[in-house]
Amino acid sequence: MSATNTAVTPQVAAPIPEGPCGDDDCGIRDVLDRLGDKWTVLVVVELAKGVRRFRELERAIPGISQRMLTLTTKRLWRDGLVERTVYPTIPPQVEYRLTPVGHSLAGMVNGLADWSREHKDAIATARATWDADQEADRL
Amino acid sequence: MSATNTAVTPQVAAPIPEGPCGDDDCGIRDVLDRLGDKWTVLVVVELAKGVRRFRELERAIPGISQRMLTLTTKRLWRDGLVERTVYPTIPPQVEYRLTPVGHSLAGMVNGLADWSREHKDAIATARATWDADQEADRL
DNA sequence: CTGGATCCGGACTGATACTG
DNA sequence: CAGTATCAGTCCGGATCCAG
Numbered sequence: 480m481s482a483t484n485t486a487v488t489p490q491v492a493a494p495i496p497e498g499p500c501g502d503d504d505c506g507i508r509d510v511l512d513r514l515g516d517k518w519t520v521l522v523v524v525e526l527a528k529g530v531r532r533f534r535e536l537e538r539a540i541p542g543i544s545q546r547m548l549t550l551t552t553k554r555l556w557r558d559g560l561v562e563r564t565v566y567p568t569i570p571p572q573v574e575y576r577l578t579p580v581g582h583s584l585a586g587m588v589n590g591l592a593d594w595s596r597e598h599k600d601a602i603a604t605a606r607a608t609w610d611a612d613q614e615a616d617r618l
Numbered sequence: 619m620s621a622t623n624t625a626v627t628p629q630v631a632a633p634i635p636e637g638p639c640g641d642d643d644c645g646i647r648d649v650l651d652r653l654g655d656k657w658t659v660l661v662v663v664e665l666a667k668g669v670r671r672f673r674e675l676e677r678a679i680p681g682i683s684q685r686m687l688t689l690t691t692k693r694l695w696r697d698g699l700v701e702r703t704v705y706p707t708i709p710p711q712v713e714y715r716l717t718p719v720g721h722s723l724a725g726m727v728n729g730l731a732d733w734s735r736e737h738k739d740a741i742a743t744a745r746a747t748w749d750a751d752q753e754a755d756r757l
Numbered sequence: 758c759t760g761g762a763t764c765c766g767g768a769c770t771g772a773t774a775c776t777g
Numbered sequence: 778c779a780g781t782a783t784c785a786g787t788c789c790g791g792a793t794c795c796a797g
Contacts, residue, residue: 507659507727509741510734515654516789520646533759544791549760559744570758571797580737580744587733588646594726595649598719602648605698605719655769672779683771688780709778710777 513558518543518551520588523577526561527585530576560584652697657682657690659727662716665700666724669715699723 513519518540525531525539537548552575555561560581566572577585652658657679664670664678676687691714694700699720705711716724 507663507731507734508656509738510730511653511659514650514730517647518790520650524646545760546762546792547790550790553760557745557748558741559748560741565759568758571760573759580740583733583737587730590729591649591653591726592646594722595646598722599648601719602697602699606696609696609698684780685771685773685782686769689770692780704779707778710780712779 513554514588514591516551518547519555522548522551522555523560523581523585523588524592526575526577527582527589530574532575533573536575555581652693653727653730655690657686658694661687661690661694662699662720662724662727663731665714665716666721666728669713671714672712675714694720 521540521543522536525536531539533548533552536552537543537545540548543551552561552563556563556575560578562576562578562581564574564576566574660679660682661675664675670678672687672691675691676682676684679687682690691700691702695702695714698717701715701717701720703713703715705713
């Protein structure tokens with residue numbers, strides 16, 4: 480961090496060659512990186528329905544592992560999208576709920592879900608057609 | 619897929635063996651898997667501005683490799699989100715442009731971008747605060 | 758109940774070299 | 778210019794065991 484002495488530092492310390500950011504691709508990445516991972520969206524959707532405890536989330540999202548649930552909720556918590564309330568009882572009890580920002584994200588996600596449902600068939604069809612064409616071309 | 623005798627051909631017959639699918643997490647995965655990978659969004663955003671050739675896309679998206687651009691465009695093409703026009707000239711020339719469906723996706727993406735820009739700071743702040751708190755707790 | 762720590766296999770990505 | 782093929786490095790996700 481001390482810029483005073485670091486004369487050379489042959490490190491590849493140039494991983495921020497971001498350039499474009501001209502119109503639309505500015506902070507998109509931040510959001511999509513999160514939406515990209517399998518579970519974040521599902522957790523958000525589930526929490527959009529109301530307050531949930533750890534176990535409840537786990538049960539509500541078939542296939543998620545404790546590890547992933549922990550990581551996902553932690554990230555959402557860290558980003559201020561989820562509020563985490565701990566009751567120091569025995570056994571422990573932790574409640575998760577969306578913050579206002581989290582709710583707005585849930586809104587976006589629902590928009591995506593709508594789009595997805597709306598174009599799902601079209602995409603599937605296009606894909607099938609494409610595959611068929613490729614097959615045909617090779618023969 | 620050549621259905622020889624399919625009398626009815628239940629196109630959408632697949633009831634989607636998904637477990638939950640109760641409200642919102644039906645086909646979301648399909649879309650987000652695509653939005654998740656680093657480049658798809660950027661390509662879509664770029665193509666939303668107009669027709670682009672391969673090289674143009676490559677230049678417009680700093681950091682993308684030919685390989686990734688090829689894969690990304692191919693996937694979008696396959697899904698019917700992008701149209702691919704080949705001019706058998708010398709040298710070859712290939713144009714990419716969004717299909718109507720692709721444009722609607724671009725619309726969604728822009729919505730995400732707006733949301734992202736709107737809450738970017740809030741998230742950054744929350745994250746910083748969170749990190750600080752964690753630090754504090756350990757001391 | 759909640760969640761941290763570790764091991765490990767698979768998927769995705771990027772760099773490079775080659776073809777038409 | 779447009780695209781394919783190969784290879785190696787990285788990271789994510791899942792399973793498991795352990796702790797408060």
